[in-house]
Amino acid sequence: MRKSKKIFWALLVSLLLENPLVQAVQIEKSTSLIPAGEFLMGTEEGAEIERPVHKVYLKEYRISRFEVSNIEFEKFQPSHIRSASSTCDHCPVTMVTWFEASSYCKYKGGRLPIEAEWEKAGRGPNGHSYSFGANPDQSKSNYGRDFQTGAKNVNSFQPNGFGLYNMSGNVWEWVNDWFAFYAVADLEKPKRLRISNEKILRGGSWYNSAFYVNVGMRFKLSPDIKLNSIGFRCAWDAQ
Amino acid sequence: MSGIKIPPAWDICENDVTSEEVYLNRRKFLGNMGKLGVNALALYMLPNFLALNKVFAANSTSAELTSQAENNFMDLEGRSTSETLVSRYNNFYEFGTNKGNVWLHAKKLPLEAWTIKVEGLVNKPRVLDLNKLIKKMSLEQRVYRLRCVETWSAIIPWSGFPLRELIKLLEPLSSARYIKFKTFVDPNIAFGQKERFWEPWPYVEGLSMPEAMHSLTFLAVGMYGHQLNPQNGAPIRLVVPWKYGFKSIKSIDSIEFVKDPPKTFWQTVSPLEYDFWANVEPAVPYARWDQRFEIFLGKTKKKKTKLYNGYAPQVIKLYS
Numbered sequence: 001m002r003k004s005k006k007i008f009w010a011l012l013v014s015l016l017l018e019n020p021l022v023q024a025v026q027i028e029k030s031t032s033l034i035p036a037g038e039f040l041m042g043t044e045e046g047a048e049i050e051r052p053v054h055k056v057y058l059k060e061y062r063i064s065r066f067e068v069s070n071i072e073f074e075k076f077q078p079s080h081i082r083s084a085s086s087t088c089d090h091c092p093v094t095m096v097t098w099f100e101a102s103s104y105c106k107y108k109g110g111r112l113p114i115e116a117e118w119e120k121a122g123r124g125p126n127g128h129s130y131s132f133g134a135n136p137d138q139s140k141s142n143y144g145r146d147f148q149t150g151a152k153n154v155n156s157f158q159p160n161g162f163g164l165y166n167m168s169g170n171v172w173e174w175v176n177d178w179f180a181f182y183a184v185a186d187l188e189k190p191k192r193l194r195i196s197n198e199k200i201l202r203g204g205s206w207y208n209s210a211f212y213v214n215v216g217m218r219f220k221l222s223p224d225i226k227l228n229s230i231g232f233r234c235a236w237d238a239q
Numbered sequence: 240m241s242g243i244k245i246p247p248a249w250d251i252c253e254n255d256v257t258s259e260e261v262y263l264n265r266r267k268f269l270g271n272m273g274k275l276g277v278n279a280l281a282l283y284m285l286p287n288f289l290a291l292n293k294v295f296a297a298n299s300t301s302a303e304l305t306s307q308a309e310n311n312f313m314d315l316e317g318r319s320t321s322e323t324l325v326s327r328y329n330n331f332y333e334f335g336t337n338k339g340n341v342w343l344h345a346k347k348l349p350l351e352a353w354t355i356k357v358e359g360l361v362n363k364p365r366v367l368d369l370n371k372l373i374k375k376m377s378l379e380q381r382v383y384r385l386r387c388v389e390t391w392s393a394i395i396p397w398s399g400f401p402l403r404e405l406i407k408l409l410e411p412l413s414s415a416r417y418i419k420f421k422t423f424v425d426p427n428i429a430f431g432q433k434e435r436f437w438e439p440w441p442y443v444e445g446l447s448m449p450e451a452m453h454s455l456t457f458l459a460v461g462m463y464g465h466q467l468n469p470q471n472g473a474p475i476r477l478v479v480p481w482k483y484g485f486k487s488i489k490s491i492d493s494i495e496f497v498k499d500p501p502k503t504f505w506q507t508v509s510p511l512e513y514d515f516w517a518n519v520e521p522a523v524p525y526a527r528w529d530q531r532f533e534i535f536l537g538k539t540k541k542k543k544t545k546l547y548n549g550y551a552p553q554v555i556k557l558y559s
Contacts, residue, residue, distance in 0.1 A: 047427045147439050147507045172437075207439050209424050219436045227437050 031062040032121070032163040033238060039120045040127055042182060043216030050216055054184045056116045063113055063121045064233035066154035066165050067092035067173065068104060076104050085206075085228040086151035092171045092231035094151065098199045098223030101174045105234035112176040113235035115200050115218070122168065122203065122215035124161035129214050131160045131167035131203075136210035143169035147207045151229075168213040171231035172201045179220040198222055205229035319382060320393035322463045324536040329470045330387065331489060333422065333429035333442070345469035347428045348490065353474045359419070359495035362410035369474055373460055375408070376400040381457050383480040385487070386519050386548045388526050392533045397478055398461030403452045411448075415496035419445045420477060423492045438508060444488040445501040445515065446479065449557055455480060455550060458491075481547040481554045483517045483525065518558070519548040 042053040070082050073093035083094040096104075098112075105111050113121070122131050132140035142152045151171050159165050167173075179196040198220035204213030207229070211217065221230075327342055334344035353369040378398055386392045406418070422442040426433035432440045450456060457478040460467060467473035472489025479486050485505055495501075505513035512526040521531045521544035532541040547554050 047433070146502060148502070201436075208436070209440065211424065211426055212436060219433070221437075229437060 030065055031236065032065050033060060033062055034058070034117070034121050034162060036060040039123060041116055041119055041216075043129065043214065045129070045214060046217055049179075049181060049218050052182070052184060054182060056120070058116055058120055060238040061113075061117055062110075062236040062238055063117060063162075063164065064235070065159065065163055067171060067231045067233050068101075069093060069154050073104060076107050083228040084150075085147075086171065086231070088153065090153045090155070091151050092154050092166075094171055094228055094231045095226045096174075096231065097226050098174045100226075101232035102176070105232075108234055110234040110236040112174055112232060115175045115177040115202070117235055118167075118173065118175045118202050119215055121162055121164055122160070124164075126161060128160075129216060130210075131164065131169075131213075131215055132158070136213075141169035141213065142166065142206045143204055143213045144209055145206050149206060151206055151231075167203055168215060169204055169206060169208075171203070171205050172219070172227075172229050173203045174223075174230065174232040175200050175202055179218070196220070201230065318394075319396050319463075320536050325393050325395055325462075326468045326470060328391075328536060330389075330484070331431075331470055331472070332435065332438070333431045333440075333490075334470070335431045335434070342468065342470040344430060345473075348423075348469045348473065349428070350469070350474045353492070355475070355491060356493045357409055357495075358493070359497050360412040360415040361496045362412065369460075372405070376404060378460070381459075381478070383457070383478055384548050384550075385478075385480065385484050386533060386544070388483040388485055388517075388528060388530075390528050390530065390533045390544075391536055392548075393536045396463055397457060397459040398464070399457055399459035399475075399478075401454060402456040402458050402477070403454070405458060406451060409494070409496075411496040414498055415448060417445050417447055417497050417500050418451045419443060419493075419495040419497050419501035420488045420491050421493035421495075422488060422490050439504060441493075442488060442504045443501060443507075444477065444486055444503050445497075446486075447500070447557075450479070453554065453557065455553055481519060481550040483519060485513075486517050516558075518554075519544060520546060 036057075036059050038055050038057045040053050041056045043050045044053060069090045070080075070086065070093045071089040073096070074080050077100065080093065081095065082091075086092055086094045102112050123129075124131065126134075128134045130136065130141070138144050141157055152166075154170075155165055156170070157166065160167060177200045179198045179200055199222075201219045201221055202215065202217070204217075212219075221227075328338050329341040329345075330338060331341045331345060334341045355367040355369060355372075357367060358364045376399075378400055380396055380398050382394060382396045384392060384394055411418075420443065423429070424432060424441040426436075426440075432438075446456065457480075458475055459472070459478050460475050462468070462471060467476065469490075472487075475491050476489040477487045477491065500515050503513070503515060506515060509526070517525070519530070524530060530544055533544050534541055545551070
């Protein structure tokens with residue numbers, strides 16, 4: 001009797017967790033709602049690919065408050081091998097390709113954020129250059145460290161004004177977009193090639209200097225590459 | 240010195256002769272420098288260049304500098320490597336991994352008003368103005384072998400001053416056991432730092448204090464009788480001739496005195512392949528290359544690698 005009761009409860013919990021309503025509640029708890037509106041995308045501190053600074057309007061959306069952790073990702077892909085640079089259960093999962101990151105987000109009923117969503121969320125409500133503020137500050141983020149120190153828990157340091165953790169530093173984050181020059185920049189150079197075979201990354205990691213964790217800076221990499229310092233978070237259309 | 244030799248057909252004849260003439264006829268060249276409109280840094284070097292008379296000879300039994308008349312190094316190896324080759328075949332990942340294109344991209348490096356931050360276990364942390372520093376130092380020329388871990392090598396006439404003279408000025412504390420150097424970080428200028436964003440920039444290298452204080456260890460601000468080229472590490476770089484070339488860090492903008500051996504760039508990127516010391520030892524396969532042989536830039540014939548790149552008599556005591 002006892003054994004059958006255990007099985008019954010295990011099945012019930014499993015069904016509940018797969019229930020879309022239950023999932024929606026879980027997503028709401030672990031995400032921040034970014035309100036609809038304009039923000040200034042790009043940065044004059046960068047090079048040609050970060051310019052010009054331009055207005056972008058986005059509808060409201062949800063984005064994970066945290067980078068996806070090892071323990072979360074391993075429910076989706078139990079065979080995943082943790083990076084030696086990010087080993088703890090609640091450290092960000094790394095050594096994932098863009099494809100794996102995208103698949104995980106779909107499994108969670110969402111998607112990777114588009115670049116504009118990531119940057120708006122990273123800047124916080126005040127539009128700062130760094131997720132933690134207007135100026136570099138190593139006390140507020142995991143960046144500029146020795147490589148050997150590795151990533152920290154996904155909930156380390158203080159969240160930004162949207163309640164998001166580690167948008168600057170900790171690990172790089174895949175976003176949805178293929179690399180291209182900003183469309184508005186192409187008005188001046190309309191013949192510039194806009195097709196690319198690289199996906200964008202944002203945010204910098206624990207061993208990068210301040211330049212790289214500036215939320216306006218753009219980096220790109222082939223989507224099939226996995227590195228010890230690359231992770232991700234997910235986004236959802238607002239219900 | 241022997242007369243100018245006729246180079247083989249595959250050599251870059253014109254430039255090789257030019258580089259040899261430059262090297263041997265410094266006064267004539269320096270007289271022309273003003274006509275070329277060289278910058279203030281090079282002009283500062285003029286009085287010091289005219290006084291050049293110290294050329295270090297490897298393979299000498301003497302542990303110290305010899306006079307030019309006793310320079311048997313050049314006789315053994317022939318002339319210095321063509322400057323064209325040395326300035327068009329470069330490892331400087333900050334400006335990309337294509338060795339032949341580094342010189343183009345490195346032109347963007349702004350060299351004016353260069354400073355070096357001095358910090359760590361030192362009496363007085365400060366920021367050095369490079370132009371003012373050069374005025375204080377007694378410049379000399381050193382003809383050194385450069386041995387890359389990739390098994391190519393070159394002979395280059397550098398101009399600069401011994402690192403130990405700078406260290407004496409900086410007064411490190413007695414607790415300083417190592418010296419750590421860093422290169423600049425500016426991904427807007429150095430596209431390699433942007434493209435290879437996953438690398439642990441800036442480039443970091445280090446020496447033990449005995450190595451740093453050795454008479455061979457050199458800070459170069461010039462080569463072939465003029466200011467360093469950007470692709471060769473302008474405006475100031477380290478030259479440690481008995482170690483693999485990656486130890487000779489370029490475009491230095493920071494010096495820190497530390498207690499422990501600093502983790503270098505290549506140690507961080509590939510700890511199984513690279514160690515801190517990186518001395519040239521032909522019997523030891525290093526990184527992914529067999530180090531028993533080398534090829535001089537511009538040549539095709541393999542030569543046997545020399546222990547400590549030919550500087551064993553001068554440095555072996557550091558490691559015994």
